[in-house]
Amino acid sequence: MDWTAEAIERLKALWAEGHSTAEIGRRMGISKNAVVGKAHRLNLPARPSPIRRDAVPRPAPVPRAPRPMPVARQLPPPMLRAAPVAVAPVVAAVPAAPVVRAFxxxxxxxxxxxxxxxxxxxxxxxxxxxxxxxxxxxxxxxxxxxxxxxxxxxxxxxxx
Incomplete structure (x- = not known):
């Protein structure tokens, strides 16, 4: 975008009115990041964060008693924890002979x-x-x- 003198004056006016950078961008037809960049280059005064608009400072947190340490549970090894599997009944299963290699x-x-x-x-x-x-x-x-x-x-x- 080419910043003309009129566009800069409009940006300064909207900035002074306290509009958000996104709102200024919508009104001017440009991106929020273009507004932020130009405001920075023009050294416009910093805006209060929209996240921290509290005028009254928050009270100091009240210290709490320490939490008791949780008791560690003994979990079975991961390979033993498996989802239940439906198994069909086996009728007279014959174990397969293991493969033995001679070394x-x-x-x-x-x-x-x-x-x-x-x-x-x-x-x-x-x-x-x-x-x-x-x-x-x-x-x-x-x-x-x-x-x-x-x-x-x-x-x-x-x-x-």
């Missing part, structure tokens, strides 16, 4: 030249690392590298 027994040998594949659950007494001879440039032995490194599919095969 060499864990060796106690560790260092820069041993397989780092974890065996067992961390934090349990049976946890260890494979400890086998690693492949050149890899942290895992041949068997575990086959599990750890999966060749990515060629995306061109998916294109039609």
């Amino acid at each position: 060499p027994a864990a060796r106690p040998r560790f260092g820069s030249r041993s397989c780092c594949w974890p065996i067992g659950e961390p934090g349990t007494s049976g946890f260890s690392f494979c400890g086998g001879e690693p492949m050149a440039g890899k942290p895992y032995c041949t068997e575990h590298a086959a599990l750890a490194y999966v060749k990515p599919r060629d995306r061109r095969e998916d294109a039609a």
